[in-house]
Amino acid sequence: MTDASVNVAAGETLLAVDGISLRFGGVTALNDVSFDIKRGEIRAIIGPNGAGKTSMLNVINGFYHPQRGAIRFRGQNLTRMNPGFAARNGIARTFQNVALFRGMTTLDNLMTGRALKMNRGLFWQLLRHGPAMDEEIEHRRVVEDIIDFLEIEAIRRVPVGRLPYGLQKRVELGRALAMEPELLLLDEPMTGMNLEEKEDMCRFILEVNGQFGTTIALIEHDMGVVMDLSNRVVVLDYGRKIADDVPAAVKQDATVIAAYLGVAG
């Protein structure tokens, strides 16, 4: 683990945000936030409620447009990211409140993750024949690998609306993985899970990172999880960055402790 974090810290920057400020009317959600995400690392974003964590993810995948600041992705300067560009360029995400197609099966939900990679036109896809079929089989193969990886064979044909919450979260991770992302954004992947489900999810996140080399940025409230999983942690409070370091250092940081516990006077 320590070896990995040294390597990662020295590694190439995949994505950097520089001086991001985001305001909604009079409310400042993010104020001059800068940090970077190295290729291959697990980067945690933590902070108390309302610190601007989800806003930060929304800025990264282009859902929100910051008033000031720049995003650099794979060395490319982007003043304005947008969700379409993000998705096409290998940024996938999951949501704080599961956002799946509830009436569709697990398998179909995962297949939607491949939608951007389908090249045949609507005509061929409707025919479901010839080259479109070959393509679909290829995509299905990728999806089946993910089903195997996430151990969700038993729910392949179950509409996700009927699944318990923990499993829905897992399916959502699966759909993000189906995009074969370079950067995976996870917004509170463990909320509402019991201990065993959390352990499973941690295992999957580590495996995704280790086996496929996927870079991961995650928001999480469970400090144990954050400390165990992440290489580096950025801490936000009231829209400002108050710390940015390896987990062990962040845990000792007086500002961070104050932000979480509050200080007298």
Added chain:
Amino acid sequence: MLEGDVADRDTFPKLLARNARRFGARPAFRHKDRGIWHSWSWAEVEREVRAYALGLSRLGLRRGDAFAILGNNRPKLYWSFAAAQWLGAVPVPLYADAIADEVGYVLAHAEARLAAVQDQEQVDKVISVSARVPSLGRLLYDEPRGLRDYDHTQLVSIDDVIADGRRALAEDPTLDAWLDAELAKGKGDDVCVILYTSGTTGRPKGVEIGSGRAIGAAVNSVAFDRLNERDEVLAYLPLAWAGDHYLTYAQSFVAGFCVSCPESPETVQENLREIGPTYYFGPPRVFETMLTATTVRIADASALKRALYRYFIGIARRYGERILNRERVPFWPRLQYAIGRLLVYEPLKNALGFSRVRVAYTAGEAIGPDLFSFYRSLGMNLKQFYGQTEAFILLTSQTDRDVRPDTVGPVIADVEVRISDDGEVLYKSASQFLGYLKDAERTAEAMTADGYVKTGDAGFFDAAGHLHIIDRAKDVGRLRNGALFAPKYIENKLKFFPNIREAVAFGDGQDFVTCFLNIDLTAVADWAERNGVTYGSYQELAGHDRVIELLAEHVRAVNRDLAAETATAAAQIRRFLVLHKELDADDGELTRTQKVRRRFIAERYAKLVDGLYGTSKTVDIATEVMFEDGRKGTISARVKIYDLASGEAPAELAAA
């Protein structure tokens, strides 16, 4: 035809070689992976196993070495048995859910040289105990997931071992002849597998099974049920369980049928539907779970479907078994049954995955007659057998069309069964075990002086020559007049009535048999509602005269059953009472697995037991109970005693 054909096939790898020649392209194994069923023909399996065996020998596996196998049902783990046996090594399967300590004990006791395990979970277990197993060399795994960062000087994938063997064969053609020679060295006297039995007391025992004996047993049972290479099974029972080794491995090698391995333990039900096995084994609880799930889904169905189901299941209950047994049934019910098949039975069996089942078995514990009859009435040839690991399974087995729910059938070929003076079932079998590994003492304990093996079960033969298993021999007592008293046998018969939740029988050293009963609140409350019986509490319902009278009818029915067999006629229930509270694990009356703790109950309710053997008609008792939040309280009650011998109703009822 089979006899002569396998006479010189005294080891499983030799059978594999025969199957490769004889069935060639027919499927031998299937496995669902990544949503697709993959299959391997007998010829392919033989090639894989040859290469695997060579790979194992290159890892140092030698004749006589133990080769541990740990995981769920997967083709490569089944091939691990054959590959080890090819070299004359002895496979030792372990339960996939065994804890690390048990795994450590067995690996050390068997002195495992190599181990093949399924996945990371099992690798972790073996590594955690490897210090206790100095004999252990490399650890083979099937699924690589999660093992990337492990120390690979000790780990190797089964695929790599097979590939290594294949490469070596390609480079050095003389190795083919060497493999053939190794195959030929195998003899019928070899130990072909060591199956560890859990045993309720002490450390597990390693039951050594002889190769020729095992094949002989499988040849008999394959002929018995006319199994052949076109049959299909789904392998879902634990690899280390003797039953799976027999039904899946031994029988498939002899008959040549195809073994399908499920995608994961959670998908068994779905995979069952996809494969549609023709030959199936399930313990009673599996059949019970399926029936419960069906009942629940029917209750949610539309009124029309519910009515159809109720009507045709009624027809099946009345005529289904008789039709299955090819008895004479009048034309009209036959026609109704045929319509029922079309509308209800076949669709239902299809939903359960039983459409194509030709032979199905259940064993392991007593199955309720209603449950058993339900499946048979649908036209499914469900039967029971009785056996144990030391016998390499079968001792008795029911024949087609001569099936009764309360027996385990007549003794099978090449087996001799005797009932000892204490009522214990003893046997000699052509397939019985060679001994317990490194435990001559316990091997000797398991045998009688004249060479019979003790089963530890008590039983008797009825007039038709069918064996009835009544209880564990050590639990069987005697009435004062010397008649056999088997409490569990009586209790099970009582508990098969839905109104009776628990029963505790007494009688050891007494003049007659008595029992405590617990009502099943759901069933009896439902009955009370339909019969206008009002009550305010469990205690009031349990003590209601009409409820007691209802249960008395059940007890009379059980007595009629007991009276029908000479061995049990003396053990009819004379007096009983209905307990005022539910027996509960929190009060120490049941074990956590819901078995009654007879001795504890006898002490706690000594006053009631005295009452049963006294003359009074009621007994007052106060019992301390533990509530779920840990508080204690007392329940006082006046419990009525019902006397069946005198046919006398409780005092109050008589007065009314």
